[in-house]
Amino acid sequence: MSRYLTDDFINRDPRALLNTAKMAMLSDIVAPVREYLYATAAGELTVAADCIIALSGGGVFRTALTHLNAANLDTGSFEVGKDYYVYLCDPGSAGDEVYVISLNSTYPSGYNADTSRKIGGFHYGICRKVDSRLQPVNADGTVNGTGWESTVYDGIVPRSVWTLAHRPTCSPEGMTYLGDGTWADIYIASDDGAGGLLSAYNATPLTGTDGLNWYDFNERALKVGKRMLTYAEWCKAAYGSPQGHDADNSNAWSATTNTGRQLTGYVANAVSAVGCRDCVGDVWEWLDECITNAGPETLSGSGTFPFYDGSRAGQTYSSGNGHGTTGAWGYDTVSPFGGYGNIHECTDYSLITILGGGGWAHGSNDGPRTVRLDTSPWYVATYYGVRLGCEGT
Secondary structure: OOOOOOOOOOOOOHHHOOOHHHHHHHOOOEOOOOOOEEEEEOOEEEEOOOOEEEOOOOOEEEOOOEEEOHHHEOOOOOOOOEEEEEEEEOOOOOOOOEEEEEOOOOOOOOOOOOOEEEEEEEEEEEEEOEOOOOOEEOOOOOEOOOOHHHOEEEEEOHHHOEEOOOOEOOOOOOEEEEEOOEEEEOOOEEEOOOOOEEEOOOOOOOOHHHOOOHHHHHHHHHHOOOEEOOHHHHHHHHOOOOOOOOOOOOOOEOOOOOOOOOOOOOOOOOEOOOOOEOOOEOOEEEEEEEEEOOOOOOOOOOOOOOOOOOOOOOOOOOOOOOOOOOOOOEEOOOOOOOOOOOOEEOOOOOEEEEEEOOOOOOHHHOOOOOEEEEEOOOOOOOOEEEOEEEEEO
16 A cells, blocks of 8 residues: 655645546546436437546546437437447547447447447337336327237337446346336346356246256356345236237247247347346246145145146156155255255245246136145256346445
8 A cells, every 4th residue: 555645835746646547547437427317319419517437547527417328329310129339539639539339248349448438228129118107008109909919119228327336236238227226137048158147138047947946957057156036026026017828929939839038138029127038928937936735735746836737748857755645845856956065844846936027828728816835845847947137236
């Protein structure tokens, strides 16, 4: 440690020098509001006035109310499913700040780490038209009016806009704000290629097809600084999504003739009021809540569930493990965890984990409040996936 500044009225001590370079090292972003970036139109972002922003190269700037759009991109045009970053840049020669929007997560084209600073970002995707109270409206602005289900548009997802003062604690890409300090993934989780999970457009959702159960998803979430949503949070994320149909996939991947999972974001109408895609249909989503079936319940045969009719295939944890209908508390003689300990329960499958949303072939049963209460967390199902969330700064 050493003294960085001193009082020196006769300017003999070099530590007393105060210039823009030193100011930049002392200052972070000082803003009148945490959300100093916000969406004001489908393709427009606004920078709030009177923010003081310092760059590592020495530039210190005070913002004016500024509107940004596709003209501020360093290359190309806005594309659905992409995450963009907003930079304040120093053009040099004592000029005023320049704003650049870029797909590059380090610095934009034409600038470097000293002459630019990432001040926020957003996701460009499909958005649902809502009123000021987040209620879905149709083209005429009528709440839940005729055609509201298909009243969607391409644009900046309003609640995905983040700043250095208002953002997820994890990486902000592919996330949207639920309120009360909670952010949620826009898309059902897919593989990030590094043992974690990713919220990405046009990706294959990870499910039990990939050998994953509730525990596996939970551990993958840990690796990316996220967690599963509670049922209450999931209902917020799903709010405003239309219910599925039996005969078609117009509002969700839900037609009873479907035979498998679909790519994330495939159905345009399957978007919620806050911008979450595919909460309804496609794959069931594991949630971070458990209930107990304390029993005893009558099982209809080996490999069946207390709440189910026994037709489910692929269950490797069978009845007859020391509980069944006996109602005696104790550790199972056959652990469902495979080398990760055991469960102390009353009947087979007494631990139940909640899932939300519905599956790819459940038709009108799929919806933004749909919930499933018949599955133990060790169960590996081809139609079970997850959507993650995290806290915010």
